[in-house]
Amino acid sequence: MTFAMMFFGLLTVVAALGVVFAAKPLNSALSLVATLFLVAVHFAMLGADFVAALQVLIYAGAIMVLVIFVIMLLGLDEASAVSKFKVPRYLAAVFCGVFLGLLVFAVSSEGIFPVGIMDSVAGGASESNPGSPREVGMVLLTEFIFPFQLAALLLLAAIVGAVLLAHEEKRPLGKGRGLSAMQQKNSSEEELREV
Amino acid sequence: MAIEVTEFYLLLSAVLFTLGALGVMIRSNTIVMFMCVELMLNAVNLTLVTFSRQFGEVHGQVFVFFVMAVAAAEAAVGLAIILAVFRNYFSIQTSDVHDLAG
Amino acid sequence: MEELIDVGLVVLKAALVMGAVLKLAALVTWVERKASALIQNRVGANRAAILGFDLAGIVNTLICDPVKALTKEDFVPKGVSQFMHSLAPFMGIFPVILSFAVIPFGPPLVIGDRIIPLQVAQLNIGVLYVLAMGSLAVYGTVLAGWVSNNKFSLLGSLRASAQMISYEITLGLSIIGVLALYQTLDFAEIVNQQSGTVLGFLPNWGIFMSPFNVIAFIVFFVSAMAETKRAPFDLPESESELVAGYFTEYSGMKFLLFWLGEFAEIVVASALVVVLFFGGWQLPWVDISEWGWQGSLLGTMVFGAKVSFFCVLQVVIRWSVPRFRYDQLLDLCWKKMLPIALVNLVLTVAFMLWMDG
Numbered sequence: 001m002t003f004a005m006m007f008f009g010l011l012t013v014v015a016a017l018g019v020v021f022a023a024k025p026l027n028s029a030l031s032l033v034a035t036l037f038l039v040a041v042h043f044a045m046l047g048a049d050f051v052a053a054l055q056v057l058i059y060a061g062a063i064m065v066l067v068i069f070v071i072m073l074l075g076l077d078e079a080s081a082v083s084k085f086k087v088p089r090y091l092a093a094v095f096c097g098v099f100l101g102l103l104v105f106a107v108s109s110e111g112i113f114p115v116g117i118m119d120s121v122a123g124g125a126s127e128s129n130p131g132s133p134r135e136v137g138m139v140l141l142t143e144f145i146f147p148f149q150l151a152a153l154l155l156l157a158a159i160v161g162a163v164l165l166a167h168e169e170k171r172p173l174g175k176g177r178g179l180s181a182m183q184q185k186n187s188s189e190e191e192l193r194e195v
Numbered sequence: 196m197a198i199e200v201t202e203f204y205l206l207l208s209a210v211l212f213t214l215g216a217l218g219v220m221i222r223s224n225t226i227v228m229f230m231c232v233e234l235m236l237n238a239v240n241l242t243l244v245t246f247s248r249q250f251g252e253v254h255g256q257v258f259v260f261f262v263m264a265v266a267a268a269e270a271a272v273g274l275a276i277i278l279a280v281f282r283n284y285f286s287i288q289t290s291d292v293h294d295l296a297g
Numbered sequence: 298m299e300e301l302i303d304v305g306l307v308v309l310k311a312a313l314v315m316g317a318v319l320k321l322a323a324l325v326t327w328v329e330r331k332a333s334a335l336i337q338n339r340v341g342a343n344r345a346a347i348l349g350f351d352l353a354g355i356v357n358t359l360i361c362d363p364v365k366a367l368t369k370e371d372f373v374p375k376g377v378s379q380f381m382h383s384l385a386p387f388m389g390i391f392p393v394i395l396s397f398a399v400i401p402f403g404p405p406l407v408i409g410d411r412i413i414p415l416q417v418a419q420l421n422i423g424v425l426y427v428l429a430m431g432s433l434a435v436y437g438t439v440l441a442g443w444v445s446n447n448k449f450s451l452l453g454s455l456r457a458s459a460q461m462i463s464y465e466i467t468l469g470l471s472i473i474g475v476l477a478l479y480q481t482l483d484f485a486e487i488v489n490q491q492s493g494t495v496l497g498f499l500p501n502w503g504i505f506m507s508p509f510n511v512i513a514f515i516v517f518f519v520s521a522m523a524e525t526k527r528a529p530f531d532l533p534e535s536e537s538e539l540v541a542g543y544f545t546e547y548s549g550m551k552f553l554l555f556w557l558g559e560f561a562e563i564v565v566a567s568a569l570v571v572v573l574f575f576g577g578w579q580l581p582w583v584d585i586s587e588w589g590w591q592g593s594l595l596g597t598m599v600f601g602a603k604v605s606f607f608c609v610l611q612v613v614i615r616w617s618v619p620r621f622r623y624d625q626l627l628d629l630c631w632k633k634m635l636p637i638a639l640v641n642l643v644l645t646v647a648f649m650l651w652m653d654g
Contacts, residue, residue, distance in 0.1 A: 005200070005203060006203075009203065009207050012207065012211065013207070013210055013211070016210075016211050016214045016215075016234060017214065019214070019215075019218060019227075019230055019231065019234055020214050020215075020218035020221075020222070020231060020234075025224055025226050025227055026443065028226075028227050028230055029226075029230060030440075032230045032233065032234065033436065035211075035234065035237070036233075036237060037433075039211075039237050039240070042204065042207075042241060042244075043241075043244050046200075046204070046244050046245060046247075046248045047248055048244045048247065048248070048256050048259075049420065049421060049422045050256065050422055050425070051240075051244060051256045051259050051260070052422075053422045053425035053426055053428075053429050054259075054260065054263060054425070055240075055263070056429035056430075056432070056433065057425060057428055057429040057432055058263050058266075058267060059233070059237070059263065059266070060429075060432070060433060061429060061431075061432025061433055061435075061465070062267065062432065062462065062465075063233070063266060063267060063270040065432075065435055065436075065439070065458055065461075065462055066270055066271070066274055067226065067229070067230065067274065068436075068439055068443075068458070069439075069455070069458050069459070070226065070274045070277060070278060071226060072442070072443055072451065072454065072455060072458075073278075073455065074278070074287070089221050092217055092220035092221050093217070095220070096213050096214075096216055096217040096220070099213055099216065100209060100210065100213040103206075103209035103212070103213070104206060104209060107202055107209065108202065108206075131247075131248075131253070131256060132421050132422075133421065133422055133425070133482055134421075135253050136253055136256050136257060136260070139253045139254065139257050140257050140260060143257075144257050144261075147261060151261055151264040151265070154264065154265065154268050155264060155267065155268050157268070158267070158268035158269075158271045158272050159271060161271070161272050161275065162271040162272050162274070162275040164275075165272065165275035165276055165278070165279050166274075166275040166278045166279065168282065
């Protein structure tokens with residue numbers, strides 16, 4: 001464990017705290033971008049270059065842009081109150097504390113992992129570099145070719161589903177709860193904010 | 196050395212996962228809940244990569260690839276659902292969407 | 298001691314590359330102003346002069362403009378976060394400069410028994426790294442539009458995010474075929490493979506490696522131009538509709554940072570085109586990698602010349618073509634270039650199989 005790992009680990013936790021506790025959704029989203037980027041740094045330090053690049057490319061570069069796009073499109077950047085339907089805060093904190101304690105116990109205690117697994121390969125693990133695009137690609141497109149194709153199918157289905165869900169029939173202006181009503185609501189909100 | 200690194204990253208991902216779970220439980224904004232789910236997925240990815248390094252095998256990283264593919268699909272559909280909900284309720288707070296709550 | 302020298306060399310290279318990119322970007326702003334003046338039959342920047350020499354407007358654009366921007370009032374609109382407002386321009390320019398870290402700009406320099414690769418970081422994921430940095434560049438734009446608390450800015454950044462996500466897809470897809478030909482993602486290796494000739498007389502550059510690479514080049518170049526958000530793709534800042542788009546509320550040095558980021562993007566796009574399709578630092582018909590330090594110097598100059606050519610080409614295109622309508626812009630990406638890129642990929646792979654017999 002090097003100094004860099006500790007440093008970036010600490011930064012990651014701080015950024016993740018920002019995701020959970022930031023009042024405004026956009027600040028949450030930006031914290032998440034920072035977290036994802038830092039996780040990519042950890043991937044790179046663990047020798048998984050290809051996955052690190054994918055992490056930035058897919059998560060930080062595509063998914064989060066989409067999230068921020070939706071936040072901006074809907075004008076959702078208001079601090080939100082705690083809802084009555086949610087788990088009470090103290091209960092959630094207790095539950096998460098217990099859960100984290102269990103995980104830490106599991107990681108730090110001997111004998112949780114099957115005997116010998118942790119030690120058997122630990123020596124040579126850091127020597128080889130199985131994280132290059134060539135290595136990952138070879139396994140991905142031979143051993144895992146069927147799941148790979150399924151993932152492609154899943155993405156296609158997701159695209160079709162997303163278009164179906166988000167598509168809105170064009171209605172004449174000023175009728176119903178369509179886009180125009182939404183815009184009216186937004187503009188009145190903005191006037192309120194300016195006041 | 197190698198064990199130490201592995202344990203450090205397992206602890207880190209445990210903390211990240213717990214934070215994500217906490218966020219899903221205490222936040223009522225659907226988009227923030229969605230982002231906390233992404234945080235949990237990333238904690239799992241970190242674990243997978245850590246074990247991949249520990250065992251000197253590439254399979255863990257292949258799993259990460261699939262997790263990312265599923266997360267991308269989830270983002271597309273999830274955000275479309277949020278958009279549709281907003282269109283009908285003008286809000287994405289979980290407390291406002293309770294037509295079936297009786 | 299050895300390690301210290303290695304670290305020092307990397308820092309030196311990083312500083313040199315960053316300086317060179319920013320200098321080149323600043324020079325492109327000068328080219329932009331003078332070339333636009335030429336195209337529109339004007340004189341262009343000619344007011345400022347030192348001892349009577351205006352150096353064809355260089356004094357104006359490279360000395361007076363920055364001084365003016367630095368001394369201007371830094372205006373932040375009411376009711377927005379000061380921190381976010383300052384963060385946006387930095388998030389715009391930082392990935393652009395970072396992406397230059399993996400671009401090789403010359404053959405390895407050999408001093409004594411030390412081999413110095415003329416590239417800040419040699420990564421085995423070089424191409425993916427540049428694409429990842431390109432995908433981060435959208436945040437500066439998006440954030441700027443949001444924190445400005447201004448409808449025009451918001452519209453501009455919404456347009457920008459949709460446009461940049463769309464064109465990233467064609468940007469990535471267009472070069473998959475080319476990368477399949479190179480069999481690597483490492484830029485240094487890609488440039489090394491482009492030495493020698495093909496068919497006896499053509500230089501063995503990426504664009505001549507397969508008959509379909511011309512299509513890949515055109516799709517890539519158009520997508521890269523769309524990523525830089527300049528005419529004919531300047532919908533996010535179209536001044537006749539949105540005042541100035543996402544940076545409407547920015548002034549002084551922050552505005553200049555956006556501008557510089559845009560021009561640095563032009564330089565990066567040109568460098569990518571040169572490395573992937575036009576041989577990087579390779580000189581046609583001559584192998585300069587054997588020439589020692591003279592070869593390194595010549596290679597760097599050749600690379601600079603090629604990059605400058607594509608920068609000027611982009612400026613000329615920017616001032617010759619009118620702006621798209623927004624639906625035309627997205628149609629071009631999703632209905633034309635995406636299918637072309639996919640068909641091109643299939644054709645390239647078929648060509649590879651045919652070559653292998």
